[in-house]
Amino acid sequence: MNNNTPKTDRALLLKSLKYFAYTVMLMFTAPIVIYQAFKNQGHPWYWPVLIVGLLLAVAAIVMGFYSLKTIMKSFFGSKTKKGSSVE
Numbered sequence: 001m002n003n004n005t006p007k008t009d010r011a012l013l014l015k016s017l018k019y020f021a022y023t024v025m026l027m028f029t030a031p032i033v034i035y036q037a038f039k040n041q042g043h044p045w046y047w048p049v050l051i052v053g054l055l056l057a058v059a060a061i062v063m064g065f066y067s068l069k070t071i072m073k074s075f076f077g078s079k080t081k082k083g084s085s086v087e
Contacts, residue, residue, distance in 0.1 A: 009074045016070035023067050026060035 033053035037046055 009077070012070065012074035016067055016074055019063060019067035019070055023060060023063040026056055026063060030054075030056035030060050 030053055033049060033056055037050035037053055040046060040049075
């Protein structure tokens, strides 16, 4: 019985789950930092803390897409170029 379906790459799946854990951590950290910045608008560190919070929010979005991309790659394999044969 010949089964041509690709197997899940377990090492890549574990790597993607690690990235997803970083994503969840950033998803909780960014709003907390942004909230702290807005709570202390009169403080001289307002702008640096707000910028760090916004960078963490952007990093959460980027890491979310990257972790989803890595999960999909682990399940379905990487794309092959046209004309190349997989044996």
